[in-house]
Amino acid sequence: MEFRILGSVEALADERIPLRGRRTRTALAAFLLDADRVVPISQLVDALWDDSPPPTSTRQVQHCISLLRQAFQGRRDQPKIVTEGTGYRLSLEGSTLDSREFVRLAAQARGLTEGDPAGAVELMRRALELWRGPALADVSSSRLAHRATYFDEQRLVVWEECLALELNLGRHETVVSEVIALSAAHPMRERPAELAMTALGRCGRRAEALAFYQGFRSHLVDEMGIDPGARLQALHQALLRGDDRLGRAEPARPPAVIGTVPATAPGQPQAPAELPAGIATFTGRAEPLAALDRLLNSPHGPVVNINGIAGSGKTTLAVHWAHQIAGRFPDGLLYVNLRGHDPGPALDPTAALAQILRSLGVPPSALPGHPDELAGRFRTVTASKRLLILLDDAADDAQVLPLLPNSPGCAVIITSRGELPGLTARTDSTPITLGPFDGDESVSLLKLLVPDERGADEDRLRRLSELCGGLPVALRLTGERLRRRPKLSLDLAIDELTGPDRLDHMRLPGDPGVRATFDASYRAQPVWLRGLWRSLAISPLDTFTVNSAAALADVEAAEARSGLEQLAASHLLESLESGRYRFHELLRIYAAERHAEEDGAEVEQLTVDRLLDWLTAKVDGAHRKLRPEHPVIDPDLTRFERFADARTALEWIDAEAVNITRCSRHAAELRPRRCWQLAAGMHGWLAVRGNRRDWIALYRVALDAARRAGDLRGQRLIQHGLAVAYSSLDQFAKARTCFRIAISIASATGQTQDALWSYAILTGLELEHGRYDDAAETVADALRNLPPNGRLPQLEATLLRHQGNLFLHTGRLDAAVAPLHEARTLLTGIGADLCRSYVEIALGQVHEARQELDLARRHYLQALRLVHTRNDNRLIATARLRMGAFLAAHGPTEEAREHLLIAAEKSRLLDDTQTAEAQRLLESLGAG
Template identity: 30%
Template sequence: MKLLVLGPLELRLERGALDLGQPRRRAVLAALAADAGRPVSMETLLDRLWDGDPPDGARSVVYSHISRLRRLLEEAAAEENGGAAALPSISLGKVSGGYVLRADEDAVDLTRFRALVERGREPTCPDGERTGLLEEALRLWRGTPLAGLSGTWADRTRTAWNRERIDAALACAQIHLRRRTPDRVPELLRPLLADHPLNEQLAALLMRSLAATGSTADALHVYTETRKHLSEELDLPPGPELRSLYEELSRGADLGRQPAPRQPATPVPAQLPMDVRPFIGRSDQLVDLTRALTPADSGAGVTAAVVSAVSGTAGVGKTALAVHWAHRSREAFPDGQLYVDLRGYDPQSPLSAGQALVGFLTALGVPLQEIPLRLEDRAARYRTALNGRRLLVILDNAASAAQVRPLLPGSPDCRVLITSRDSLSALVSVHGAHRVVLDALSRADSLALLRALIGERVDAERACAEDLARQCAWLPLALRVAAELVLSRPAEPLSRLVAELHDHQRRLDLLASGDDPRAAVRAVFSWSYARLADLPARLFRLLGLHPGPDADLHSVAALAGESVEAVRRALDVLVRAHLVNRTGGGRYGMHDLLRVYAAELAAQHDPRADRDAALTRLLDHCLAAAAAAMDVLYPAERHLRPAVERPATGLPPLRTAEEARAWLSAAQPTLVALCSRTQEPGPARHTVRIATTLHRHYERTGHYTDALTVHTHALRAARSVGDQRGEADVLALLGAVHRRLGDYDTARRLHDTALALCRRSGYAAGEARHLTNVGVLLELRGRYREAAEQHERAVALFRSVGDAHGEADVLNNLGIVLELVEDFKASIERYERALTLYRSMDHAFGEASALGNLGILLARLGDHTAAAGHFERALTLFRRLGNASGTGHALTNLGNALSGLDRHAEAAGHQREALELFRRIGERYGETGALNGLGEALHGLGRPAEALEAYAQALEVAREIDEQEEQARAHVGTAVVLRAGEDPARAVGHLREALELYTALESPRAQEVMRMLNGD
């Protein structure tokens, strides 16, 4: 008896594969097989089966499947042994809190694979034996692991196992090249590179092996194809190793047999902030960190260090210590350094773990569209991206263990350095973190820092210098601010300046506890602030009101209502005084203590009306800049966005798509923070306009997380001020996001709520928009007649209000439904009218959409050549727009047309690309369509087992989202493959399932299935 998971899940006996039953039962067995020999808790099983969100009664479902699996295994063992009692090769046992799948090493292909690879990696193993072991391990793979299973855990597990396969294949190939047997390498690497076309290590070794066998032309072709995939998928050129290899081959160089040194296949982040200069003292803590975080054995030691202070932590130099140590230790982390300021003590906008993960994943090379929506899924993807890499992660200014826990890598090769005012005892007790306690500087180190900052005056007036350090509570932040003020007054003796600081301390109404170091910090801040001219002082106070982590020059100018040049000069003053710091990219930030102090000053000195006016100016600026960026990125939809006025203080440069995207990315935390202030009337009205301005950007980049955040705030804002039209518009945006995520029920509830609101308020254009959205949902449910009725009513409403754009959108949707009910003439008419309207408005997205729909109809009518032309033009437009969803559908449709032209290999490539794209952005409807298209292409290539696997996955996804059209398509495709394989009985069962679905959908395709059942 063998359990096979490195391909379609199978329990194989001598007589053949055993029927494991329904998908959920197969998933239970897979979840146990992944940890064969180790206990798996019930909580882990539930998490793997339902992606962390088990329904009520889930435990009972698992118990039932476990019971059935145990009987299946017992019956199989009895059959295997001819009914005689014997120890089974695979059995299922109960352990405390869970279950364990017990199996002989050779009984589970995954276990066997890992054992062979481990033996092949032993240092004493000869190369000849090593390649034999690795090749035997690689032969155990039969395609996609856990094929037929879907969900976050299955996807994550497949990714990890595929990485093990690639690593084994690369090791084997390198040995063959070293032993001068390169002819053995192509058969190892070609299939893997076909499945992982972006893997530059695979491409490089394949090129070397081909060149070594004299097939230089084939090697150059591998480079060309890899470059094409990298450009189209990641918009990146090949890495240095591939480029160098290509250049050598082009010159006819003899590469020999040795592969080049391994190059990282993913970006190497280098996010450390600038090192603090001068850095004084902390030698014991630096040694402690080195001992904790860079053990000689990369797999030994702790994986986290917490830098914290027992008391008075603010301003003690935690960040400076962490960054300084990280710069000194860069060579210990060749795969890079990640850094994030979690702003844990920011009273307005601390950074969530989910937001931090977006930044980390982007830095690690994960495209924005590929970043999952849920926090747990993001954390899992982050751990996967870090697996096997030796990388340092700095989590600065954390508020709690809960904030940082999702940011901890799972790889023992990574190290985490955390700074916090909290002791983070939960990390110490649960995760084995090492705590480094940081207190104020010693007297000697404080004087040494002052000497490094202000020079010989410290030695000349040593007593005064010591008094100054004492008044700064020996805290580095206060010492640096005080030193800058001393430097600005070179003619005055230290004694006078120290006396002045004494006066400030006496006058300030400080905290009740006179020995609290924060009181001294605020005294020093006050001393420095008092020396500022009017504009820098006012600017400092206003920056305390800014809700984002940092701001660009034009945002600060808008906040102050001053010219950009005047604000630039004032910011330079604040930077020199260490009251503001440059954060990179032309942006400015503040230490959290300074931010709190600035906000307190604003509350004391600036009337409420002035503070509200400053925030309103900032909102006006952000809305205008967002609109300007959207005008650059989506010019054809300018008239659909709210009209905004250009602020008097001007806008940052937003002339190109690159500048627009960069501004939107940098400003996103501020936009979200501004939108969260829904309790205030001014921000409430701005929030709705920000949401309706940015929604297309979120939709077309696939960044649904920010979309849901901003739109939810906007809905709350609209309701708080009684803005019914704004509420209806935002409900449309939320409904569209939920539809794209496959949550059709939530989307329908949102649109129904909005329809009632539009009718009550007489908002005809809003009613039309929601009617067509409901029509799309009905079409996805297979209720085509009802969908057509909704679209027709929407067309009439849009025409009545003169909205040509809305009319074109609905005509496009209506054409789809008419095509589904086989009213082809009417469908073509609607598409062509929509296409004409889109082109008259120079609307590239609408044009691409209409072209795609026309292509689908032409393909259905048998004109695959014309259809392919339409799809290629649509694909070009969608890629130019950077629209992930549209690109995926164009690829799928083009693949379908190429299958119709018997160009199945090209078709399969397009479907795989589309499938990967849909999975990245979480679009389940597109995923099931791509899987069905892949099944058709694989069948055309004569690969029935892989075709059946693709159809099985398509069917499971379609069932999960209740997409009946694709369910029926998967059944028909499966039946066609089974018939060709002379398994008519099973084929009939699938055809009957398809017939039932098409009949319920009132689809004319039911007649086609009926003819197939009758043998036509």
């Protein structure tokens, strides 16, 4: 399929696909702006309603997504909208997006500007032809407007670059009308005016060029009260002198550039121009560059701190932007390497001040000796100047603060690996944090670095970029290795980076590589913090909390919290919004190497064991709250976590599910008991939240571990859980086999209650598959073996519910009511909302079958009220589906559609068999 946002928002598959409604189009635009990335529901709500969402906004977003899925259904290369966490991701695999193609062509063209300008023009023209109007032309959303503005600006920049190249190719006669029209469309923009004057002059139309300048200047003075910039004034002077050649048209620059540094007047000291050279293959960082450009509008001299993980390209970005805005600072461009992470000592602030003052023409003999006097002289010298100062690789706040001028005409760019909170607190500085490149930025950089045919293999380049973790330094080293070795295939390069020695392949002769880049950040930390960092790296955890870090490092929570905060401030960990932390993949590899070298295998095993013991206690405590009627995971465990209620336990596993799964798999070989215990402890969560196929995959690993350990308790619990998972996927034979094995083990080991629970769920499975004779026998056996006096009310109520359902399915409607009401009585007042909800649903079905519709509606509503108190996707899907089916048959249909949409969404999360029924009913209502 083909998607377009450079103009109106469109989706095409041989023909234009109709998009139903403004909100659906806006939702698609939001997805396309972040294609292949998760878009949180909150972000979609903001895009659709700006600052005033209705109470039903989340539900309406889900409806928009349902409409989009319906529009894409059955199309060639059908894109998928995938639910991930609390958001959705639009996967464009096999599809095209015009904005991506525009960025790709523009980047490719810029790589040809020096060697093949005609080829660059051709590519730029192809990029510009993709535009059909302003970006997102038919989308009205202030939250998306700034994204559209960014693309509109990039279009103008590419257009200006293209026209400048064409002028340099001698095509002034061809483009003169185009540049005049472009300037007329953007009367405040100097670059098109400059190009128009150049084209007119080269066409021999000098008088028109001079008149054009006067008209542009008058408009600028009238509207803004300012004169044109230095570049345009210089061009005007050249025209007055009659210089018909008018020099070479410089490549277009983004709008932050207003002029050039004027020539030094005779007798004046030359303004310093110390910026390092930029790199020709700069790409990406559009959002940070836009943020930096906005800072130039500040009435005070901007101070910006570009910080981020080692190797993220902080200096590259700082130098690139500094060159772009150089024309604003006629008094000089200063660069100081503060050596904050060099092997030797960092540059002292006093030495840095002396260096700056010497660059500004102060003789060494006139430099004060006292640090305070030196700082005062620096502020005096810079007070009336317009300077750009780049302070590279700062160690900390104390090193930077004395180096800030007090002139509103100065700008300061600071780069640092860590955050500089003291700088932010004491000044009006703005922090800009760089993370790794996203997938598209990474691939674009590799294409620039690998200009041969390998650069056209986007799939393999994307895999390489993933192995580099999107880290610019790793991408550049990998790209340079490929450039130097033209016969190295991408497949071999991928194989090298997939191995255990990945960092060894991210270096070049004469370059210390990625490992040395990380070394500097690591060595800058105190000894205790390095130890904490190493402990985190060798754990199976994907993300860390204060408590899990404390368990790993065997420290108190307060110490773990302080350590995590310091590691995040140094960008050795990433701080997530949820209060969690995680590694960049390459940093984790490096930290694990440090652990192997400095701590060893024995310490690693002790560290992981502490984590597994802590996590098992948490999981067991959560299981006891979520499934109090089920057997505990470890009856010998006395220090299990005591959660306040089931909701708290469920929310904790929501946050830790990935970690628990990873730890269970990690423990399979060396700690098989912990493997099956962690898996079994997730049963309650998996039943209401988990994807069934993931559940089965995890439990198969756990079953192998329990068998190797000869642990019958583990085998029984895991077989029971597998049976439940298989039954949810409608795999009757496998589910029944697992139940029978679980019952056999429970009976052989004297665990009567556990056997009865397996009997109860097996009865439900037999009912679902129409095995009514088997179900009747199973439920009768179970009821006969129940202990007397109602000691197991939830188990007894479950068996009675199945008995009522058996009578319902076999047409004995009058007989069905009594066991269901008895079950309802058993559950009243004991807090068993889950069991009670299913009983209410069964009563609703019985009364609906008896045509007692008011009673049926009452029971369905009661089930929904009980569901409202639980975060149970399976139960929510079932209750919503039954109410939706009832309303689809008896009305109102609009309310039925709402219930069925939610049922379909919840079932889809679980990969549950109810999805098909909900979808079928929706299609019958015309809302598929």
